[in-house]
Amino acid sequence: MPKTERNTLYFIIAALCCFCTGLVLAAETAPPNLVAAMEQLDEALKAVQTFEHGKDAGPLLRAEQLVVEAARNEVSRKAAEERLLRSL
Numbered sequence: 182m183p184k185t186e187r188n189t190l191y192f193i194i195a196a197l198c199c200f201c202t203g204l205v206l207a208a209e210t211a212p213p214n215l216v217a218a219m220e221q222l223d224e225a226l227k228a229v230q231t232f233e234h235g236k237d238a239g240p241l242l243r244a245e246q247l248v249v250e251a252a253r254n255e256v257s258r259k260a261a262e263e264r265l266l267r268s269l
Contacts, residue, residue, distance in 0.1 A: 186234045194269055197248045219260050222247040226268040
């Protein structure tokens with residue numbers, strides 16, 4: 182993967198991470214589907230790491246959707262943040 186595309190990918194992941202940590206929207210209790218959502222996020226982030234410019238952006242969109250959903254709850258937000266940081 183060319184350096185500029187890799188930098189773009191890192192920027193997207195960092196932006197998602199900042200977005201995720203910056204939102205304070207909901208209660209501190211974990212939603213019942215937290216484990217399933219975080220497993221889906223793990224899978225999406227693995228796919229994002231192999232993303233190539235011009236290819237299917239589905240994994241990027243799915244990762245973004247899961248992060249936005251996780252941001253609504255503090256416990257989910259922290260779990261998503263940890264996964265995003267690990268993927269960098």
